[in-house]
Amino acid sequence: MASSVAAACERNPFEFETSLKDLANSSNLKAVPSKFNFINQPTALTSDALPIIDFSALTADDTDRRSKAIHDLSKACQEWGFFILVNHGIPEELMNATFTATREFFSLPAAEKKQYEAKTASDPIKCGNFNVANTSNQVFTLWRDYLKLYVHPEFHCPHKPQLLREVLLEYSERCRKLARTLVEAVSDALELERNCVDEALKLDSSFQMFAANFYPPCPEPDQAIGIPPHTDPGLFTFLIHNGVAGLQIEHNGHWFNANSPRNAILVNAADQLEIFTNGRCKSVKHRAVVNNEKERISIVVANGPSGEAVVGPTSSLLRKDGRPFYRSMKYVEYVESQLTKSRVDGKSLLEQQMI
Template identity: 35%
Template sequence: MEGERVQGIANFSTETIPEEFIRSTNEQPGLTTVPGTVLDVPVIDLSDPDEKKMLEAIIDASRNWGIFQVVNHGIPDEVIRKLQEVGKGFFELPQEEKELYAKPPGSQSIEGYGTQLQKELQGKKAWVDHLFHRIWPPREINYQFWPKNPPSYREANEEYTKHMHGVVDKLFGCLSVGLGLEGHELKEAVGGENLVYLLKINYYPPCPRPDLALGVPSHTDMSSLTILVPNDVQGLQANRDGHWYDVKYIPNALIIHIGDQVEIASNGMYRSVLHRTTVNKEQTRISWPVFLEPPSDLEVGPHPKLVNEANPPKYKTKKYSEYCYCKLNKIPQ
């Protein structure tokens, strides 16, 4: 099993990488990254006393960027530090212990420790191992995929989740008002109180040829919103005007991605962001995205209040589970 894990491959790769990790020339970061330019993605202070200014900044970023960073978001630095510490600790366990949490073969669920995620064209592989598990609501949690080691893993994750709700509600409230809806309506449209918080830990070991490989290939997130905490190793890139740029790392900021379901519910007024992850020659990059997902059987489509004769629906209404199946299997929506 270990040979299939990128962490295992990284331990044996000193100068080259296996062929299946080498991206085609139109994807290789060494050829496609705009060098020396860091993208100034909007940074928004969630504690700004000028609420109107903050609201406008979130709306503008969601329309024109699909990605922004938030600071002074109310999640204590220490809570984020502990989340990062226990996640890193899990990936540093002996391989056989990590395999206890492996995604079961043939499982329809995404949860568990693994490497391969979606169908990749040309059979390419991404330079990453991951762990997925749901962290909210309680009835959706399956603790068999929560590591028992480090011992404080569960506590750190529960503490982080507890502090996240305020950020989630604030973001959805602002985005909803920005569409001319009532503050609660956008969140309701993508699941409301049944919204599922799916945590993923991405572990990108050092890669001898970061110019040729990708940690995660270019994609938009299927979720409604993604709230991401990275470690301090550069790696997130966003596509802007057809070019790839590094996104600036800001300590203790949360990176917010507009996902496909908010693009759909807003009938295209907000845009999901095309992004990817690069890897580093010397250092391990780790990130902790939480995907805010509609319940699998919820139908999501353009919000009825945003559709009329002058503005017809731009997207099909479909169950979230169907949407995910099509996207992961590269079937047109």
């Protein structure tokens, strides 16, 4: 594994470089170029214990069925921090169309994509590669092309392809509704008053980010990485992929492959949910590894509180715990700080918030 903490990048982390997609398609690429070098061990354990949550049970009229689903969700957030969401109601056609639109974007000419090169972390549209600097001031590039968009409370999207704007409006809205129901279910499990939760997190103006990640086949998977170990800002993060696995999660000191069935959504509790619940829900480290056979596309929607919400442990849980275990921080500042300070095997922003 590369040397420890990666602090603020020595150069712009959003600097646009040659498309990784074009580089990987080069017929003479036999080894990982030095700028991508990140020595790692991509193998992980396989487990069939990752919780499965039936979303339809969370919204069922049957009180017993709903109560069990809420209990199972709360347990999953506390023990694993990850779960597989099934029967979520998002049409398969919409999910497939989102992948189609994403592929079209990554296939645009480099000149088209370069106009979305970000200058700051707060730019609402950004694409390209991402550079990470470690404590030895060595900079390496992730084996990933990405597109990141702020889609709520204001919607931002590239002009091309047109299909992306069409499908993303609906997909992001459906994800927001799912996320809100999950937050309400966790609140019910912890016996929190919903009006207090809404007031604290300001969910009507929730900050939502869409990310599409393209990982081409890598000639040396142990010499590069898609995304290093990290946790996510927000409340719940949703991930779907094109059928090629690559996400790994840390559980009880071991790395596990997080495989999810087709049309299911892989969901993880994020940093602000851990902070808001004063540590009851766990935001766990996860990473994206690469392979040498197939291209992988993942579509991620990060669902957070309002950017203006100052998130700290909720008062009703503080009365039970006697003290806060986390500091409070404005959510938009948390997001921007995490985007500009990438870390590898070091103290994460979430860990810095711990008291």
